[in-house]
Amino acid sequence: MSRDAEATKARLLEAATDEFAAHGIAGARVDRISAVARVNKSMIYAYFGGKDALFDAVMNAHVTRLLDSVPFTPADLPGYAGRLFDYLLANPHQLRLATWYRLERPVTGIPTEVRTSLFDKSAAIAQAQRAGMLPSTLTAEDLLVFLLGLVTAWLPSSPNAVPNIAADQLAEHRGAVVVAVRLLVHSGP
Amino acid sequence: MSRDAEATKARLLEAATDEFAAHGIAGARVDRISAVARVNKSMIYAYFGGKDALFDAVMNAHVTRLLDSVPFTPADLPGYAGRLFDYLLANPHQLRLATWYRLERPVTGIPTEVRTSLFDKSAAIAQAQRAGMLPSTLTAEDLLVFLLGLVTAWLPSSPNAVPNIAADQLAEHRGAVVVAVRLLVHSGP
DNA sequence: CCTAAACAACCAACTAGTTGTTTGTTTGGT
DNA sequence: ACCAAACAAACAACTAGTTGGTTGTTTAGG
Numbered sequence: 001m002s003r004d005a006e007a008t009k010a011r012l013l014e015a016a017t018d019e020f021a022a023h024g025i026a027g028a029r030v031d032r033i034s035a036v037a038r039v040n041k042s043m044i045y046a047y048f049g050g051k052d053a054l055f056d057a058v059m060n061a062h063v064t065r066l067l068d069s070v071p072f073t074p075a076d077l078p079g080y081a082g083r084l085f086d087y088l089l090a091n092p093h094q095l096r097l098a099t100w101y102r103l104e105r106p107v108t109g110i111p112t113e114v115r116t117s118l119f120d121k122s123a124a125i126a127q128a129q130r131a132g133m134l135p136s137t138l139t140a141e142d143l144l145v146f147l148l149g150l151v152t153a154w155l156p157s158s159p160n161a162v163p164n165i166a167a168d169q170l171a172e173h174r175g176a177v178v179v180a181v182r183l184l185v186h187s188g189p
Numbered sequence: 190m191s192r193d194a195e196a197t198k199a200r201l202l203e204a205a206t207d208e209f210a211a212h213g214i215a216g217a218r219v220d221r222i223s224a225v226a227r228v229n230k231s232m233i234y235a236y237f238g239g240k241d242a243l244f245d246a247v248m249n250a251h252v253t254r255l256l257d258s259v260p261f262t263p264a265d266l267p268g269y270a271g272r273l274f275d276y277l278l279a280n281p282h283q284l285r286l287a288t289w290y291r292l293e294r295p296v297t298g299i300p301t302e303v304r305t306s307l308f309d310k311s312a313a314i315a316q317a318q319r320a321g322m323l324p325s326t327l328t329a330e331d332l333l334v335f336l337l338g339l340v341t342a343w344l345p346s347s348p349n350a351v352p353n354i355a356a357d358q359l360a361e362h363r364g365a366v367v368v369a370v371r372l373l374v375h376s377g378p
Numbered sequence: 379c380c381t382a383a384a385c386a387a388c389c390a391a392c393t394a395g396t397t398g399t400t401t402g403t404t405t406g407g408t
Numbered sequence: 409a410c411c412a413a414a415c416a417a418a419c420a421a422c423t424a425g426t427t428g429g430t431t432g433t434t435t436a437g438g
Contacts, residue, residue, distance in 0.1 A: 192413050197413080228414080229414055229415045232413080235413085235414090
């Protein structure tokens with residue numbers, strides 16, 4: 001158990017996740033991360049390269065985990081919204097990290113992984129619309145973005161100053177999210 | 190023009206707004222603020238008390254300005270959504286400041302001013318529902334939060350990793366936002 | 379099987395620069 | 409002459425990143 005590079009890297013990543021999710025890039029402290037991970041600070045620079053690169057590593061890990069944890073189902077958008085809501089509720093770091101990224105990385109733009117993912121989802125919705133399985137009241141892009149907006153509306157770290165309520169109380173709004181998305185995709189009678 | 194306390198305070202507030210909106214509380218630099226405002230650094234402490242208090246001053250100014258710039262119309266929620274969208278598009282600092290606040294002030298909770306504002310709006314929606322002017326498919330609270338989620342969905346600094354597009358391109362989505370809110374409040378045929 | 383060189387993992391201490399905040403003094407208007 | 413407004417300079421605390429050396433693990437030669 002003593003000298004395990006992979007285990008050390010993992011401990012650093014875990015501690016970094018908590019630290020970055022709590023304080024963002026500028027607010028995070030390298031010393032705190034290494035202290036929590038019980039690893040010498042210099043290992044961060046040996047394994048990841050630096051503070052910013054460590055944040056990128058944390059971010060990438062979370063993005064890939066989200067993307068293949070919640071499969072996209074263009075034929076069942078309300079169901080997708082519900083599952084995405086569940087995931088974000090169970091992984092509260094995800095949204096905070098994403099929000100920090102959006103605020104503190106205005107230049108970099110969003111990761112290519114996410115970009116292509118959004119592009120693919122949008123294309124899938126557009127195809128479903130052409131097939132008549134989804135209404136064309138809204139464009140595919142709008143529909144996707146609004147779905148995300150509805151899913152994140154109740155969750156903390158949304159820009160909307162919604163009261164920060166406990167996780168079990170948040171869960172009560174899952175049904176409403178699904179209903180709202182259904183209203184968007186069942187437009188008309 | 191030289192010795193005007195109010196003018197210096199205003200210059201500091203303006204510079205602080207840009208700085209905090211760009212970098213948040215932890216990332217903001219007091220030196221940059223005073224440099225941009227062309228005011229000695231120590232005046233920040235004389236007039237506001239410190240970095241955090243300066244952020245609060247900036248935040249309060251923006252909140253009150255937003256609240257009495259965009260009147261709430263419970264009978265016309267799509268219209269309200271459109272006007273709110275316009276305001277946030279014209280004042281890009283607003284959403285960034287609000288998001289920084291949410292992320293970096295987890296303890297404080299949201300300002301009471303905002304809290305009561307949300308409470309009042311929610312109550313007004315509930316009353317309109319009882320009067321039969323709005324459907325009761327969703328609770329008043331859900332309806333309000335989803336409206337905010339839809340309005341902010343396309344805007345930058347939303348947690349959703351939506352491509353950062355130019356302001357004039359964003360404006361093209363205004364119509365879609367209004368339509369989406371209309372779908373929520375015109376449930377059924 | 380043994381041992382010593384080679385290597386990887388790890389650490390304590392240090393550096394150079396930055397940060398928010400304070401203090402003592404100077405200046406300008408009335 | 410008075411006092412608020414403004415400033416320059418200094419301070420103590422903190423921060424990301426580095427360095428030289430130490431310790432455990434692997435491996436090659438006998």
